[in-house]
Amino acid sequence: MQIPPETFLIDRASPLPLQVQLRRQIVLAVHEGRLRPGERMPSSRALAAHLGVGRITVSQSYGDLVATDYLTARGRSGYFISDRVGEPEQIPATEPGPGFDWGARLDGRFRAARRKDRPLGWRGYPYPFIYGQTDDRLIDHAAWRQCAVRALGRRDLGALSDDQYDGDDPELIDFIIRHLLPRRGIKARPEEILLTLGAQNALWLICDILLSCGAVCALEEPFYPGAHEILATHDAQVLPVPIDAEGLPPQSVPPGVSVVFTSPSHQCPTNRTMPRPRREALLRLSAERGFAVVEDDYEFEISFAGATSPALKAMDRSGAVIYVGSFSKSVFPGLRLGYIVADPAFVAEARALRGMMLRHPPGHVQRTMAYFLSLGHYDRQLNRMREAFAERRRVTADALGRHGLDSGQAGAGGSSFWLRTPAGLDSDVLAAALKPKGVLIEPGRPFFRQRENGAGFYRLAYSSIAAGDIDEGIRRIAATCAELQGQPEIA
The missing domain is CATH 1.10.10.10 (Winged helix-like DNA-binding domain superfamily/Winged helix DNA-binding domain)
Incomplete structure (x- = not known):
C-alpha cells in the first residue's frame, strides 16, 4: 500500500x-x-x-x-x-493540556439504556443459542454477490451514486408493494412506504415523532428490548401491559395512551400469536380512544403452519396502524434494511426526519436488494430457511422434552423458544455458568421493565446453531441446571 x-x-x-x-x-x-x-x-x-x-x-x-x-x-x-523494526526511539512525551469536561455535557442516557448482555464473539462458542444472528450456510452468498455486481453496473450508476435526498429506490418500493406486502394482506401506495436502516431505525423514527414530552405509551411485556432501549431515551411515560396466552389483551391497555407497541404475529420474545378476534378488538379500541398502533411484524416469513393471520395493518381501516417490516431475519442481520408502512401524512413526516438524520439508506444496498427480490433469490432463500428452522425447532423441542426442560408454547414458527428456568434458578446465574461450557443463552431480565421479573426466564434461539449441535447444547443446559440446584442430571 x-x-x-x-x-x-x-x-x-x-x-x-x-x-x-x-x-x-x-x-x-x-x-x-x-x-x-x-x-x-x-x-x-x-x-x-x-x-x-x-x-x-x-x-x-x-x-x-x-x-x-x-x-x-x-x-x-x-x-x-521495514519488517525488522529496531528499538523505539525515545521521544519526549507531550504534556497533556487541560481536560475537556465531557461529563458536564453528557447525561449518559444512551449508555444507560444500551443492552449490556449481548455476547461478543458468539461464533467462538460451539453452542450459541443466540437470537438475531444467522447460520451462514443458509445465506445464498453467490446470489447476493451476483445481485451486488449487477447493481454496480453502469445502468444503475445514477441510483447508486446520486444523493437521492429523502427518496427511495423505486424498484425496491415497487417490489415491496406488489410482492411482499400482499403476503400480509396489505395494500399500499408508494407514498405510504419509507425505507429504513432496519427495524431499530424505524422504531426510533416512530418514537421521535409520536412521543413528545410527557406522552404516554403502552408496551407489551415481556417486550422487545430494542424497543425499550429507545423508549428509555425519550421523555415519555411507558406503561407495560402483561401478555397472556394470546398475546396483548386489548382490555388491559390503560386509558390515556397515545401509542401502543405490539408484535402480534410472533410476540417478542414468547412467539405467541394474537388471534383475529383480539386483533379486531385492538383496532376498535384504537378507533374509540384515538391511539396509534405500532405493529412490529419482525418474523412473519418464518412460519411453518400454513397461512398466517393477516397483519393488523391489513385489517386497519382508520389508518392508525404503523407497520414495521425488516429484511434482517429473512436475508441476513448485517443488511440493516427495513421499511415502514403507514398513513401518507406520517410517512411524509418520517421521511423528513430520516432525511435530516441520514438522507436515505445506501443506494447500492437498496438496488442490490431489489435485484435479490425480483430475480427470485429471496423466495428461494426463505424456503431454505423455513425448512432449516422447522427442523431445528423440532430437534430443539424433542431435546427439551428428553432432557426435562420446560419447552413453553411451541407456536407455529419463529426462530426461538421462550423458557422458564427450573424453580428458583436465576437465568443470569445459569447463563454465566454455561459460558465456560461453550453454551450461550439469553437471560430474561432485559425483556422486563422491572428486571427482576425476568429472572426466571430465558430465550433459546436456534437460528445460529446447526441442528446436529442442538441436543448436546441442551444436554449441557439441563446438566448445568441440575448442578446449580444440587439435583441429579436427567438422563
Missing part, C-alpha cells in the same frame, strides 16, 4: 529541526501500528512538496531511518516500512 504524503505534518513553530520532526513522526506511527511493514513511503519529492521543505531534508530523514531498520530501500522502487 502506498502511504499518502498527507499522512505527515510539521510544526514550524517547534524548536525541533524539521528533519527530526519527520523522523519522529514516522517512528511513532510505526510503533502505534499506523504504518505497517511492507507499506511504501511517499517519494522524497512528493513528501517534500507536501511539507514545503527541501528534498534533502526528507532524504536525510529516510536515510537515518534505513540505518535504524525502520525503513528499507528497494532499488528504484523507493522506501518501505
